[in-house]
Amino acid sequence: MTEEPARSEGREPPLEERLAAIRDRIETAAQAAGRSPAEITTVVVTKFQPLGLVRELAALGVRDFGENRHQEARDKAAALPGLRWHFVGQLQTKKARQVRSYAQVIHSVDREQLVDALAAPGVPVEVFLQVNLTDDPTRGGAAPADASRLAERILAAEGLRLLGIMAVAPLEEEPRSAFARLRKLAEAVRSVVPSATAISAGMSGDFEAAIAEGATHLRIGTAITGSRPPRA
Numbered sequence: 654m655t656e657e658p659a660r661s662e663g664r665e666p667p668l669e670e671r672l673a674a675i676r677d678r679i680e681t682a683a684q685a686a687g688r689s690p691a692e693i694t695t696v697v698v699t700k701f702q703p704l705g706l707v708r709e710l711a712a713l714g715v716r717d718f719g720e721n722r723h724q725e726a727r728d729k730a731a732a733l734p735g736l737r738w739h740f741v742g743q744l745q746t747k748k749a750r751q752v753r754s755y756a757q758v759i760h761s762v763d764r765e766q767l768v769d770a771l772a773a774p775g776v777p778v779e780v781f782l783q784v785n786l787t788d789d790p791t792r793g794g795a796a797p798a799d800a801s802r803l804a805e806r807i808l809a810a811e812g813l814r815l816l817g818i819m820a821v822a823p824l825e826e827e828p829r830s831a832f833a834r835l836r837k838l839a840e841a842v843r844s845v846v847p848s849a850t851a852i853s854a855g856m857s858g859d860f861e862a863a864i865a866e867g868a869t870h871l872r873i874g875t876a877i878t879g880s881r882p883p884r885a
């Protein structure tokens with residue numbers, strides 16, 4: 654006897670198939686852009702998903718996981734310490750040190766106070782400078798005009814290694830043109846910190862456009878995990 658699928662839309666394909674299908678699409682998009690898929694890291698965003706799903710993905714060879722809430726990220730990282738944890742959500746200054754203690758990569762560094770709160774001696778944490786590509790200042794990310802200054806601040810901070818730049822494409826814009834703007838900003842940041850060559854961009858709905866514009870780190874959730882359980 655088989656279990657009925659819980660969701661009303663019907664049965665979703667198995668995790669392994671979804672993962673393989675996304676890996677194929679990443680490879681195809683990389684080849685179309687004249688890039689090697691080997692230079693692209695896929696971070697599977699497992700926010701709101703149970704630990705069991707993370708375990709299944711790890712068994713399928715996934716090593717990089719993304720979370721956007723401190724408590725959930727901390728608990729998952731404590732349960733599965735051998736994986737690489739990427740913090741991708743807006744980060745409060747008072748939680749910065751704690752996130753640093755379990756996350757290997759923080760994608761959402763977007764203001765000077767947060768740089769100062771994250772700075773600490775010891776094993777460096779890898780960070781992305783997040784920029785806001787929308788006109789809405791309440792969204793996460795530094796204003797594009799502040800990106801170079803923030804890059805300098807990160808460079809000067811103890812125990813932070815700037816990998817590059819990160820953004821979420823605005824809903825109201827063609828993703829490819831937003832990611833083209835991000836690529837220009839990445840060049841400006843690289844002129845300040847030459848080693849900051851990475852670009853974290855591309856989610857379930859737009860990762861192919863991000864690959865075409867040079868993304869090195871994709872943050873993909875639902876296209877791999879299936880729909881998210883409702884928020885607690």
Ligand SMILES: *Cc1c(COP(=O)(O)O)cnc(C)c1O
Pocket residue numbers: 698700721741742821856857858872873874875876
């Ligand atoms: C949730 C989230 C993602 C993944 O979104 P999907 O549409 O599920 O792929 C990527 N980046 C950030 C910052 C997120 O919060």
